[in-house]
Amino acid sequence: MHQRQLSISLYLNYFVHGIGLIILTQNMQALGQHWQTPLATVSYVISGIGIGRLFAYFILGNLSDRFGRKVFVNIGMASYLIFFLGMAVVTNIQVAYGLAILAGVANSALDSGTYTTFIEMGGRQGSANVLLKAFMSAGEFLLPLLVANLEAQQLWYGWSFMLAAVILLVNGVLLNRQHFPVRNQANASASALAVRQQISHGRRWLATIGLAGYGYTSMAIMILYTQWISLFATRTFHFSAILAHWLLSLYSIGSISGVLVIFWLLRRGVAETKLLVAMNVGSLVALLVICYSPIAGLSMIAALAFGFTAAGGVMQVALNLFIKLYPQVKGRVTGIYFTFGSIASFTIPLITGWLSQQNVALAMRFDLLIGVAGIGCVGLAAWAIRSPKSLSQERQRINHIDQQIVRLLNERFDTVTAIGELKQQQQLPVLDQQREQRVLHQVAAKSKQTAHTPYLQAIYQAIMRNSRAYQTDLHDLHKEEINHD
Ligand SMILES: O=C(O)C(=O)C[C@]1(C(=O)O)C=C[C@@H](O)C=C1
Numbered sequence: 214m215h216q217r218q219l220s221i222s223l224y225l226n227y228f229v230h231g232i233g234l235i236i237l238t239q240n241m242q243a244l245g246q247h248w249q250t251p252l253a254t255v256s257y258v259i260s261g262i263g264i265g266r267l268f269a270y271f272i273l274g275n276l277s278d279r280f281g282r283k284v285f286v287n288i289g290m291a292s293y294l295i296f297f298l299g300m301a302v303v304t305n306i307q308v309a310y311g312l313a314i315l316a317g318v319a320n321s322a323l324d325s326g327t328y329t330t331f332i333e334m335g336g337r338q339g340s341a342n343v344l345l346k347a348f349m350s351a352g353e354f355l356l357p358l359l360v361a362n363l364e365a366q367q368l369w370y371g372w373s374f375m376l377a378a379v380i381l382l383v384n385g386v387l388l389n390r391q392h393f394p395v396r397n398q399a400n401a402s403a404s405a406l407a408v409r410q411q412i413s414h415g416r417r418w419l420a421t422i423g424l425a426g427y428g429y430t431s432m433a434i435m436i437l438y439t440q441w442i443s444l445f446a447t448r449t450f451h452f453s454a455i456l457a458h459w460l461l462s463l464y465s466i467g468s469i470s471g472v473l474v475i476f477w478l479l480r481r482g483v484a485e486t487k488l489l490v491a492m493n494v495g496s497l498v499a500l501l502v503i504c505y506s507p508i509a510g511l512s513m514i515a516a517l518a519f520g521f522t523a524a525g526g527v528m529q530v531a532l533n534l535f536i537k538l539y540p541q542v543k544g545r546v547t548g549i550y551f552t553f554g555s556i557a558s559f560t561i562p563l564i565t566g567w568l569s570q571q572n573v574a575l576a577m578r579f580d581l582l583i584g585v586a587g588i589g590c591v592g593l594a595a596w597a598i599r600s601p602k603s604l605s606q607e608r609q610r611i612n613h614i615d616q617q618i619v620r621l622l623n624e625r626f627d628t629v630t631a632i633g634e635l636k637q638q639q640q641l642p643v644l645d646q647q648r649e650q651r652v653l654h655q656v657a658a659k660s661k662q663t664a665h666t667p668y669l670q671a672i673y674q675a676i677m678r679n680s681r682a683y684q685t686d687l688h689d690l691h692k693e694e695i696n697h698d
Pocket residue numbers: 629632633643644645646648649652676677680681
């Protein structure tokens with residue numbers, strides 16, 4: 214119960230963080246007027262967030278392993294509070310730049326305190342990290358509506374900043390009434406231990422390289438898309454401005470649905486490595502369609518699929534895996550991972566800006582290269598972490614398969630009952646040899662491995678023998694009932 218309240222508070226912070234991510238870009242005009250500076254200066258202030266993140270992640274991640282997660286969640290909330298309150302009223306550009314850096318620090322502190330906490334809650338809470346992404350997206354979705362409303366009613370732009378500050382204040386009170394789980398327990402999660410014990414030192418290093426690399430590519434592939442898609446769509450395929458915007462909105466819708474589906478899959482016990490490889494292959498295919506198909510409908514479907522696969526929380530899934538490799542230093546791992554992400558947010562605009570001087574299509578298609586690199590990274594990690602088959606794991610798979618078989622056999626017996634009743638009405642015998650031969654024939658035709666076929670047929674003979682026994686019993690029961698009457 215307490216864990217649930219703590220989770221809600223942690224999620225709420227990420228709703229505010231979603232607002233924080235775009236509040237400056239959403240208010241660029243208003244801030245420019247307020248500071249009496251050109252938009253380029255506002256843009257320069259915004260870059261402070263990236264700088265803050267880049268330097269803070271590694272340091273704060275390490276410190277959170279020493280001083281506990283709660284302190285860092287609080288530092289994150291307090292820094293964001295100062296940022297929101299200060300940015301709404303500040304007039305000095307240098308102070309504004311300092312506040313933007315503080316927002317980057319807030320982001321890093323929240324991440325190093327939150328992702329680690331969810332893993333330390335144990336159980337399958339790791340999948341909760343994926344939901345953080347949904348709360349961020351909700352903040353990013355709602356803020357533009359609020360900003361547009363304030364603008365339409367000619368109200369002070371600072372109200373959106375105040376709203377975020379108020380949520381933080383209330384949440385600060387709620388959160389500090391909760392206890393955080395014990396930090397850095399190597400045995401916090403059974404799967405963490407399993408991952409750690411089963412792989413050699415060398416393979417752990419390869420997985421580390423793959424996952425750190427993925428920290429870069431997973432962020433890069435999203436940033437590049439959101440930065441260039443609209444321009445690419447209008448310039449390269451001469452799509453209308455509305456359609457170009459739709460390609461971004463569909464990406465967001467795909468992203469939120471992806472989060473929910475990934476969360477559900479993780480809860481069902483789907484392997485993180487398999488999920489990562491499948492999602493990355495999917496996003497490369499979607500990207501190929503976006504980059505080369507001039508058909509609007511196809512591009513729209515691909516944009517949805519790209520959001521689903523590339524921005525549906527895969528970054529968080531890989532972080533979970535990374536943390537499981539090093540359960541004693543979860544904060545440091547989180548810091549390293551997001552540092553790579555920050556380097557991506559810093560370098561991708563530079564690289565693509567340079568490429569776009571030649572051609573916008575080139576900038577956009579550079580995302581394909583990142584997609585291939587991403588598959589390489591998760592492929593390497595998945596290969597290195599692959600677990601040797603164990604008796605208990607394989608038996609778990611059998612349990613799962615048996616559940617499905619029993620459910621289907623129940624359904625088959627229901628149908629056998631219906632057939633039995635029809636045969637009674639039509640006074641037909643229970644045994645139908647011809648039909649049984651056909652069933653056995655079908656089994657042989659459907660069997661994917663010929664070596665299995667005689668065994669499958671023997672199983673079916675047993676099933677049909679039991680169907681007959683069941684039909685005969687039902688028949689006898691029916692007769693008895695009639696005699697009674
Ligand atoms: O198809 C029928 O007539 C059934 O009653 C079903 C069924 C079966 O289990 O597939 C059972 C007994 C018959 O001998 C043939 C087939």
